[in-house]
Amino acid sequence: MKKTLVLGASENPARYSFEAVTRLRKHGHEVVAVGRKAAVVAGVQIETEPPVINDIDTVTLYLNPTAQKAYYDFILSLHPKRIIFNPGTENEELEELAQQNGIAAIEACTLVMLNTGQY
Template identity: 45%
Template sequence: MEAGIMSDKLTLIVGATTNPTRYAYFAASRLADAGVPFIPIGIKTGELFGEKIMDLRAKPALENIHTITLYIGPSNQEEWIDYLISLAPERIIFNPGTENPVFFQKAKANGIEVLQACTLVMLSTNQY
């Protein structure tokens, strides 16, 4: 992959955690290793690879989000759907276990690309 191609894909990791056994943690690690800027956001506090985890409950105003990668299940998404769509990302990656047809449709209706994929696999196969 050409240098700089991924570095402009600011990624919001929804469901970020400092728990090293969780996939959201692995994603932050892999994004950091790949040089992809990311913002961790969730209901947990802490820091991931130099980035402070933002409080999802505060629904912070964020700009220039290219990708949202989801690590919260459908039963915990409802409260955040409109907020995440309002960030106007180019795409939302629904990692395994986060698939939500209602969220898919709302995102697509707002011109957002929806991927049922795995961020870790996409990074490891240069498809990110």
């Protein structure tokens, strides 16, 4: 299973990030969540500050490119295998930084990847 950071997590069931946390857990993945408001979704505590974490396989983004800038150093310091840029989060600058650091940058939808077995 792939330990995943959901960046931009929300307790709002209408948000795709909420659905991502829920479905990742249903598929057996360990999830770390960071968002604006502390809450619990599918048994996962949403942190409001970047936590100290190890062994992150995947970072899946649910933040617009402007909001992502504050997290560049944090994301890169995790040395994930890949970053998934969900629709609306595409960011050429962060994609280039990821590739320069040996991290795969994927423009895709986490929910579709889970549903099709491509996660």
